[in-house]
Amino acid sequence: MAEITLTEAIFESLGMKRASMDKILVKLEQNVSFNYYPTCEKSNLEHTVGLRGHTDPSIITMLLSDEVPGLEIFQNGEWILFKPLPNTLSVNVGDILQALSNGGYKSLLHRVAASSDTERLSIVSNCYPSKDTQIGPPKELIDDDHPAIYKDFNYKELYDSMWKQRHHDSTRLDPFKVCAD
Numbered sequence: 001m002a003e004i005t006l007t008e009a010i011f012e013s014l015g016m017k018r019a020s021m022d023k024i025l026v027k028l029e030q031n032v033s034f035n036y037y038p039t040c041e042k043s044n045l046e047h048t049v050g051l052r053g054h055t056d057p058s059i060i061t062m063l064l065s066d067e068v069p070g071l072e073i074f075q076n077g078e079w080i081l082f083k084p085l086p087n088t089l090s091v092n093v094g095d096i097l098q099a100l101s102n103g104g105y106k107s108l109l110h111r112v113a114a115s116s117d118t119e120r121l122s123i124v125s126n127c128y129p130s131k132d133t134q135i136g137p138p139k140e141l142i143d144d145d146h147p148a149i150y151k152d153f154n155y156k157e158l159y160d161s162m163w164k165q166r167h168h169d170s171t172r173l174d175p176f177k178v179c180a181d
């Protein structure tokens with residue numbers, strides 16, 4: 001699957017050792033969801049989102065949408081509308097890549113706006129490790145100048161903790177930090 005090739009290239013670019021990469025790559029899992037966003041009443045638009053702000057609990061997420069705009073990404077303190085390109089896959093960084101890269105990559109906070117006049121479809125593929133795979137930053141990425149930001153934890157712990165949090169936003173990895181902010 002394309003996710004393995006891409007994930008491997010990202011891991012290599014981080015300087016991960018083959019053994020650390022293989023621990024994750026041999027047990028990669030994938031889920032695919034099909035999202036349908038119906039039109040919403042104009043009067044509700046200020047308060048209605050198609051999908052509320054969240055980061056994905058994945059290594060990477062691949063997204064294919066129709067050409068109807070709706071996806072918004074949070075950048076420099078504001079929500080920015082993402083312009084879909086025809087026949088193009090977008091790749092988003094998820095929480096697990098943020099942890100594995102010791103904060104080198106930041107997971108993308110995003111949401112989907114509701115539209116009053118056009119329905120929208122998207123297909124989303126999440127790539128994530130098996131439940132028992134350790135996903136703290138590997139030793140080779142840690143030194144005195146780059147101390148570990150995240151503890152060793154596994155995907156099951158992240159997944160369980162995610163459902164206990166009220167806001168599915170950039171705080172999702174906080175319980176797994178070595179030092180609380």
Ligand SMILES: O=C(O)CCC(=O)C(=O)O
Pocket residue numbers: 033035051056063065070071110112121122124
């Ligand atoms: O529909 C989209 O553009 C994004 C969907 C999404 O963020 C998700 O399913 O996690």
Ligand SMILES: [Fe+2]
Pocket residue numbers: 054055056110
């Ligand atoms: Fe998402």
